[in-house]
Amino acid sequence: MRHRQQGITLIGLLLILSLVGVLGYGGIRLVPVYLNYIKISRTMEQVAKEFKGDNPDPVRIRVSLERHWTIEDIAEVTAKDIEVKKDGDSVVLHTGYDHTVPYMGNVSLTVSFDKTVTVE
Secondary structure, three states, rough: OHHHHHOOOOOHHHHHHHHHHHHHHHHHHEEEEEEHHHHHHHHHHHHHOOOOOOOOOOHHHHHHHHHHHHOOOOOOHHHHHHHHHHHHHHEEEEEEEEEEEEEEEEEEEEEEEEEEEEEE
């Protein structure tokens, strides 16, 4: 009986390929969303490094953020969506947002992002 069992059936192969395809398509749809978040995160950290130890001013930080946003061509979140708050001797940059991407038909993928950077 063991000699007759030689691998996967066509139906099993189709099921595995369809599962891999559905997951792969979801990954393809989410890659640009995560790349955009990486740009936002990197920009906030660069601005924090620019103003480190320089008695940070929230207005100057916002201007620098807008300049970086233009250069990086960041979508979905604008520089005005970044909260810039003075906290004692430091300034805190914070953003929190949800990004929804259509997946298939009426099914969407939603990813929540939250990033906080302190300028000291």
